[in-house]
Amino acid sequence: MIRALALLFCLSTGTTATAQTDPAAAAEAAAARLENAAIMLSEATTGRARVDALTETVRAYEDGLVALRDGLRRAAIRERAIRLEFEARRDEVSRLVGVLTTMSAAPTPLLLLHPSGPIGTARSGMILSEITPALQAEAEELRTRLEELSVLSNLQQDAAATLEAGMRGVQDSRTALSQAISERTDLPRRFVEDRVGMATLVAATDTLAGFADGLSVSIAAEGDAPAPDARARRGSLPAPVQGTLIRRYGEADAAGTVRPGWILATRPRALVTAPAAATIRYAGPLLDLGNVSIIEPAPDVLIVLAGLGEVYGNPGEVVPEGAPLGLMPGETPNAQAILTEAAQGMDAPRSETLYVEVRDGQDTADPGDWFAPLSGRTE
Template sequence: MRRALLLLLLLAGPLAAQEAGTAEAAQAAAARLREAAALMDRAEGAQDRLAAFTATVKAYEDGLALMRDTLRRVAVERDRLQAELDAGSGEVARLLGVLQSMGQAPEPVLMLHPQGPLGTARAGMLIADVTPALQAEAEALKARLEALGAIERTQAEAEGTLREGLENVQEARAALAAAAADRTELPRAYTEDPVATALLMASTDSLDAFADGLGETVDQELAPSPVASGTGSLPLPVPGAVLRRPGEPDAAGVARPGLVIAAEPRALVTVPVAATLRFRGPLLDYGTVAILEPAPGTLFVVAGLAQVFGDAGEILPAGAPLGLMGGETPDAHAMLTGAVPAGASARTETLYLEVRDAEGPVDPGTWFRLD
């Protein structure tokens, strides 16, 4: 019993802090999702609907990531507390039995002892010494049970918010795609020659050859392209983690000169800096590709998207939506039952990012922040 008492006393202290931290995280996630819902309501009537829906989708993605991580934390804490209670169930039962027998025994019986008055006095001293420890152990047990109940209530509240957020983000992404398709106000650096583009795609078997021949796809120059410079501070096109850096081979042993970024399914991909969209569509074995030109002679090759917004020749501003990642957003049930892993392992889609100049591929770190 002394071992159980020490364990309970050591663990009872952090319970309130853990419960408070979980509740605060859930509140922050719910607040972010409420903010996204408010943005969604205002986006329909916004003058710049595309920008409004872009902000809405980002807010939903942030809120859902927070909510998913909060629910993972809730589940871990709930399972840990339940396992500790189950592991100590025998000692807890003995503790409850002692407390119950002490509470039910008549007072005259408690005062009697087979060894007479001296034994009674010694028993009383022992009870006086043990009772505070038993009380402390009982209070620690009560704190654990209350913490478990609070965690379960937090989970129930968060589940409803998560389900609603998942439904709303799908609607926001569809509205964003529709607004991007209706966009007509963007300036154009040139008009595209679709025949030349098709011939280039059919006649090239490498990204190098395709990039070198992009100049042939221009039908008419309309305006100068943006002029940006590499500062190493641009954000990545999609929130995620760098899986492989230039030259690092993948599982098949293939090494490429760009970055491989792990991202979440259906994540929004944005334009990192004002650039001309030079190409969009399927290319070689790279999947759906968008090629941006932030400065004359410099190209950002963004590959692995499921959907690209915009037309070749358009000048896209920094932060504009470029497209969406592929995959399927997990439903609430999959997230809540643990079928979808937490943290970085939930980023099941990959985006390839390569930076090129007239000489060929260059270090993406000269343009992008890779920390």
């Protein structure tokens, strides 16, 4: 599916897939990841292996759909640019087509004769020898543009079925992932949760800071698993979700509210994963933050992920890097909505937001000190 689209992207853009930022290269990479994920799925025999394979499958589908959206948007922009160019050069193109039509319809001997006799014929031949290369060049340019326009139009017309298949695939993978996580029983545990203590803490706190400071009361018994320690990777952790940074640490929003964390804009139902091996300290609804996952990647360091639609895992479990922690809320747009966005030259909307806060001891820390640099903008 994605590999075929990659070829069309190369044809429509006139480039080769040499950079990961190119939609064709991204689609090729996603196709390879899908193939690897399928192999992992076929070999998965334990709950943990199946979760890993499904996580990779969801990521591959998300990457492929992003590449497809980007490619369709570029194709729509390119198609509109060509049509506008044709419109601006309508008279010139009409004259060119008229000349070419006349030349192709007239018998060859008549093209070589001139009413004024041999001298006129010679002069017209000299003029024609000068004009012909230019006419050929313009005709070749026109043919190339028309072929490109045809490829772009066919790409957009055939994209609906591919989009439908891709969205069905990612939805099926997310459903299977949720089921596999519920069946997983082989994760190591650092502690057993005190459910009564956790419920009391949730009811008694009215701020995220107060809740984070009181998390130690939720531990009923210590386990055998060692505590993860990601301090050595400080400054290089991957983002927990595929998204765009729209608000930085300590930056006020339009209402003047300042938050000690990042706000990432994501697409609906995007997969949220652990940026490093960590202990899950809390997973569930909290205050007015929606569903929250709090993980501990190093002793006394907490990463708070707030605004999820679904959360995975239980307090005390030690999850590896890349483990699924939840899904963002929202509804995935249908294929027609995506095609409409592409036809208008718009990028896919990132309508959901994930709040990311890092707490080191009793204080908040700039997530930029822990995560690798992210692309983004400020408003």
